[in-house]
Amino acid sequence: MEMDPPRLGMGAYSGPVRPVGDGDGGAAGETMLLWALGQPAAQRHNAFVRHGAHSLTLDACGRRLSLLQSPSSMSTPGVTGAVVWDSGVVLAKFLEHAVDSGLLTLRAARALELGAGCGLAGCVAALLGAHVLLTDLPDRLKLLRKNIDLNVGDDARGSARVAQLVWADDPHPDLLNPPLDYVLGSDVIYSEEAVDDLLLTLKHLSAPHTTIILAAELRNDAVLECFLEAAMADFQVGCIEQQQWHPDFRSTRVALFILLKKPPSQPDVLL
Template sequence: MLSEYSKDGGGKGEEELEESEMLEVEGLGLYKGKVRIVRSEEAAEEIMLLWGLQQPILSKHNVFVHQSSPQLHIDACGRSLSILQSPSSLGTPGVTGAVMWDSGVVLGKFLEHAVECRKVLLQEKKVVELGSGCGLVGCITALLGADVVLTDLPDRLRLLKKNVVANLYGDVRGSAIVKELTWGDDLDQDLHYPLPDYVLGSDVIYSEQAVMDLLATLLDLCGTHTTVMLAGELRNDAILEYFLEAALKDFIVGCINQEQWHPDYRSQRVVIYIMVKK
C-alpha cells in the first residue's frame, strides 16, 4: 500500500497518483523514505531515464567486490564480515550466486543505512531473500534484527550455509535459516505462512525466463503488507524493461533515489526498486 505522500500530508489512492504530476512520494509499503513512482504505462520511459541519467556503461564495473578473490571483506553492523566466494564457478554455464556483485553490497549497506535513519524497521520482521547467493544481504538483515530465510537453488546452498555460520555468531539481534527455493515452484508452508514483511533480492533480473519465474514467486510470497526491495545491475535494458512491464501489472513499483543510499556505497551501475502488491 502507499504511505502518506501528498503535499498536505494526506494519502492518495493509486488512481489519483496516476493523475497527479507528482512522481515522488513519501513512503511506499514499509519503507518510509522518498520513492519515485514508476507509472504503469512508463516501463520504456523508465529505462530511457535510467540509462540517460546514470549512464551505467560509462561507470566502473564491480567497484565494491573482487570476484577473483576467494573472500570478500566488508564492515557492517559493527562487525567485519567475511564472505566466501567461488570464483572458479563464475564461468560455468547456468551457475549463479557463486560470487558477489555490487548490487548485493549496495543493497546490504542501504538496509543498514535505512535502519539507522529510521526509514526501515527490521527488528522482529519476517524477511525472505530470493537468490541469496553468497549470503551477504541476508546476513546483514539478520544482524539488523530480522528473522531471515535465505533461499537459493540446491547447488548454491553449501556456500550459502558456510557464510551464514561464519558471520552470524554470538549476539545476533535476529536469526537466519537457509532453505532451498526454485522460483516458480510451490512454496513450502513455512515460507508462505505467515507471509513475509519484506522480500529482498539482488541481481535477480537476468533473463526473460527468470523474470517470469521470479514474478510468480513474488506473487505467491507477497501479501498486501509485504514490501519487496530489489537491487540490480544495470547491464541489460531489454530484460529490465521486460521485468517492469510484467511487474507493473500486479505491483506498484518505485525507484529509490541514490541520495537515500549509504553515502559510501553508491554506484551508477545499480538501481534499487521497491514494490508492493496492488
C-alpha cells in the same frame, strides 16, 4: 525526459520513493531514464567487489563481515550466485543505512532473501534484527550455510537460516507462515527468460503488507524493461533514488526498486 516527483513512503519504507509507471513513459520511460541520466556503462564495473577473490570483506552493523566466494563456479553456465555483485553490496548497505536513519524497521521482521547466492543482504538483515530465510537452488545452499555460520552468530539481533526455493515452484508452506514482512533480492533481474518465473515467485511470496526490495545490476536495458513492464501488472513499483542509499555505496550501474503487491481488483457490480 521528465521524472515523476517522489512521494514519501512505500510499504514499510518511509523515505522518498519515485513512482515507476505512473507517467506516460511506463517501463520503457523508466529504463530510458536510468540509462540516459545514470550512464551505467560509464561507471567502473564491480566497483565494490572482486570476483577473483575467494572471500569478500565488508564492514557492516559494527563488525567486519567475511563472505566466502567460489570464483571457479562462475565458469558454469547460468551460475552468478557464487560471488557477490555490486548490487548485493548496495542492497546490504542500503538496509543498514535505512535502519540507522529510522526509515526502515527490521527488528523482529520476517524476511526472505531470494536467489541469495553468498547471502550478504540476508546476513546484514539478520544482524539488523530480522529473522531471515536465505533461499536459493539446492546446489547453492552449502556456500550459504558457511557464510551464515561465519557472519551471523548467537549475538545477532535476529536470525538466519537456509531454505531451498526454486522459482515458479509452489513455495513450502513453512516459508509463508507467518507471512513475510520483506522479500529482498539482488541481481535477480538478469534474463528475459527468468522474468516470468521471478514474478510468479514474488506473487507467491507476497502478502498484502509484504515489502519487496530489489537491487538490479544495470547490464541490459531490454531485460529491465521486460521485468518492469510485467511487474506493473501485479505490483506497485517505485525507485529509491541514490540520495537515499548509503553515501559510500552508490553506483549508477545499480538501481534499487521497491514493490508492493496490488490489491485484488473488485468485480464490477451490476445494478
